Amino acid sequence: MKVAVIGRSGQLAWEIQQLQDAELAVFCLGRNDVDLSSPVKLTEQIKLLAPDAVINASAYTAVDTAESDQENALKLNCEYVGNLASVCKKLAIPFIHVSTDFVFQGDKGSPYLPDDAISPLGVYGASKAAGEKLIFELYPQKSCVLRTSWVYSTHGNNFVKTMLKLMSTKPELSVISDQIGSPTYAKGLAIACVEAAKHYVTGIHHYTDNGVASWYDFAVAIQEIALSLGMLEKEIPINAITTADYPTPAKRPHYSVLDKSSFVNALPCCELVHWRKQLENMMRELAG
Structure with a gap:
């Protein structure tokens, strides 16, 4: 199977590339390899590669910056996504797109189902929601959207690596305890994307790792595991704080656990x- 991955430097694209073997050929297309702004050029580039599926692992993910950069967030997360969906439709290729828990408001109090009403709190979530909508307006026949949350990997920048760095340099940390979700290892998400392509899965589904945590819980677990693996020399205090104690330009959903039943089915x-x-x-x- 030949898969074209839109994106090259991000966590998900990198993890998909690591899955390459005798049965899976992965071609990661970065900014210099593909022109997402031009449907004509994009069609030529994808057609030349002749993949069995396209996985979109590129996105505008700077949640706070998006609040003052709405134009670019919408361009990357909606306009370019629409171009990809249109090209895949023209070439009759399955299209797998990754979205986010940020499309939800976060006030449900129980895990969100794929068909629950969306109500983004900020520009980032709104741009991702607009991208989802456009995909199913243009190419519902062979498109699959996988919503996920709190993604991390050994590659790139993420919460786990940031926490490890801070834990080795700071006397103590304060981490938000009233935002609840599910951390997701990008390696598992990469497998989910490839399997969705292989089995022609369509529609919206949710994929995260099992279980529920706050950012505080996540940080505590990172320190515990790092100490057990010898990645940190000493334990430091981790203080639980509220969202109100740490204001950010973009609002985050307080509860964004995703129900994965449809994905499992x-x-x-x-x-x-x-x-x-x-x-x-x-x-x-990461420890080697």
């Missing part, structure tokens, strides 16, 4: 693992 071959186990797997890999 569509792809029973993909095993869901608890986030803490996946965190340990990633950190062991």
